[in-house]
Amino acid sequence: MKIRSVVLAAGLIGFSAVASASSFVGTTNAIGSILANTANALGDSTASTFGSDKVVLQAREDAASFVGSNGDLRGVNLEAALGHIRHQMPELQASDMQLAEAILAL
Template identity: 65%
Template sequence: MYPVRLFTLTALLLTGGSAMATSFVGTTDAIGNSLAGTAEASSDATSSLRDDKVVLAARDDAASFVASLGAIRGAHLEAALLHIRRQQPDLQADDLQLARAILSR
């Protein structure tokens, strides 16, 4: 009777472990895909502004803004965000997404 219990316990452990791994993979895939979509949208939005002097001048401010999760807002970043939104009024990105896009250029 002991080998049957051991076999059953082993089967349960293996099944439970694979279910958790599948759930984890599904969750990380969903998060990764949503972040990739956000990055792609904000990157596309600023692709035409890569050589723009206003945007280039805002890189240091954008880095501070991203690192502080929006607490530090420099004048160059404010000017760049305003400039980007004037250039692309239909843009649906928040300030943090745009700051990350400025840094990723």
């Protein structure tokens, strides 16, 4: 009886570990896909305009920090690039996060 309980507990723990791992993989794949699609969509429209722009290219490190911190870290170069992009393309309706992702995609 005790062995049966131990085997059952071990099986449940193993099953939950597999379920957690597959859930994590599915979530990270979905997030990666969303980010890639957003960056590609914005990147296509901004790459031709800003692909060689010094202000935007200098903001890549700040953009990486901004995206990595989920918007908590806002560097001076990123702020300059966001203002520059919005000034050059006032019709562009994108969040700071979307623009930072597009800068990283350049």
